[in-house]
């Protein structure tokens with residue numbers, strides 16, 4: 001039995017996390033009209049950076065972020081295109097018709113972190129790319145919908161895994177969701193695979209992300225020489241969505257919401 005210490009948020013923390021979560025989601029709303037054919041991922045980064053500093057007065061948590069064993073991350077968000085699984089570094093690459101891209105933002109407001117990502121389709125996506133993105137979105141939501149006091153972390157992972165694999169896709173194992181608050185990444189680790197009824201029991205006041213990475217092909221990944229960019233080993237497409245979620249007395253509250261956040265999927269019972 002592994003024991004982890006998960007800090008339960010105070011009412012004041014929760015209010016701070018609501019604000020940070022909303023700002024992160026609003027940043028994606030702001031970026032959305034710019035995510036079009038011909039724009040470079042570096043331009044998206046620069047727009048986001050300026051919006052955070054000048055409009056939101058937030059701090060980009062990823063910029064110079066350096067977990068143990070990593071060089072400092074050089075940008076204010078992550079842009080993961082097509083077969084890039086996560087942590088893609090923005091640069092000169094132009095987005096083109098048919099690409100899919102995950103944009104992952106983390107803002108810090110008054111010391112609290114809001115972490116969310118969405119998929120974007122450039123022009124008209126292929127049927128396969130659209131389906132992968134939709135299945136990943138529904139997988140995330142199905143996982144979130146298991147969250148309530150007394151449920152286990154394994155319920156989230158098992159639900160996500162079962163749904164993604166039932167569509168012939170695979171779950172990336174090496175990266176997971178995470179507790180979040182005054183720290184960017186804290187306990188617990190939220191795996192996107194697992195067995196129901198296992199793992200940490202959820203309690204009101206816990207806040208963590210749910211952020212499944214789903215590959216169209218095999219689950220294996222590789223890290224590029226830049227030390228950050230994670231790609232599928234088989235070069236298959238990969239998708240990811242992310243929300244920051246609070247465990248409430250009743251169930252859950254998604255904190256990374258704003259006017260432009262896509263609604264929960266209609267899920268056939």
Ligand code: MF3
Nearest residue numbers: 062065073078087104106115
């Ligand atoms: N936002 C990512 C997450 O969801 C972390 C990115 S860390 C970075 O946890 F350094 F790659 F930016």
Ligand code: CO
Nearest residue numbers: 115209211242
């Ligand atoms: Co995260």
Ligand code: CO
Nearest residue numbers: 104115116242
């Ligand atoms: Co993120």
